[in-house]
Amino acid sequence: MEYLTVRETAENWGLTDRMVQQFCIDGRIPGAQKFGKSWAIPAEAEKPQDPRIARKQGQQADSSLDYTNLMPLMNTPFRPGKCLAAVEAMAAGAQRDIALAEYHYFSGHPEEAVKEAEPYLTSSDIGARLSACLIYAYANLPLGRIQRARFALNELNTALASRKNTPQIEAASAFVAAAGAVLLHLPLPEGLPEIQGFLPLLPPGLRSFALYVYAHYRYIRGDYAASVGTVEGVLAMGAAQYPIPAIYLHLVAVMDCMSLKQADLAREHLLSAWELARPDDLIEGFGEHHGLLGGMLESVIKPAWPEDFKRIIDITYRFSAGWRKVHNPDTGHDVADNLTTTEFAASMLAARGWTNQEIADHMHISPNTVKRYISTALEKLHIRHRQDLKQFMLR
Structure with a gap:
């Protein structure tokens, strides 16, 4: 270039x-x-463009919203193994292009996702533009292009701040702005309406993912029981027919269950997510959430699917490096960046009060190995006490 x-x-x-x-x-x-x-x-x-001109044009171009181009793959029901067929069945143009960008992002190919989303960053179709910005922001994180990711995140917040007068546009803007903030564990953007106000206006698949974002927010606040209750309610109402939202809902349930020391239920949710994801290779979410899953990938996925596990860990390292470059400076929370994924998983559990024996039983390793991982983590983080791990772990 x-x-x-x-x-x-x-x-x-x-x-x-x-x-x-x-x-x-x-x-x-x-x-x-x-x-x-x-x-x-x-x-x-x-x-x-001059922001004043953009606002004036936006009042004309964005007077209505067709949800067709707003994260179309996320909003599409398909049988596991038929993801690409669902994309190819879509109308040529923005809908299919955005859906293909989603597919490449969720299957761990950020370079392709960036290329497919970029042409729509300034689209006059607000659904396509909001989708492109959300995909572009997250796909640039594992590529280390932090300024580009910030550009797209800023566009999402700008769209929310300059909401037009239709309820549909307000709902779409709130949906993507909340997703952009919560998944990075950032403060909610100013002007975000209550979820009850915009949720009913979203189509079913996007509504399911919005409730994943809400459950993730409740998790961050430490409301684990309320978060997993939200997940179970959404899944009971049919969210499983939308594989992408369902994968993410199951993953946040794993996070909640591990925080509540309900490892068996966490395992069930993880395997449910895996059954939906593996036929189409939709593994990105597992890498994104690794540090929050409390060693569950090491316990369940690594023994049975070692090659898939390696690919997930590669996603974890790349995504988390970019994630921290946005999250740490914006929040002042210094999440550790110098631990291996296994050291981080063991340290997360230790920070939440798990004993070495409990961690060993869960991760299928010896207590002495757990002790070594924790000791190495303490040394790398320049701290002396186990209870001090909390300040460097994900919340």
């Missing part, structure tokens, strides 16, 4: 150097890379 300097870009766009620098800082130029005190800007990058 060819890059231009700030000065060259400013001359091409008829702007001041300072304005171009500000666009870069605000994350409004996809692909811009910081080098020292300046920026390298893709030669093909388009000049960001």
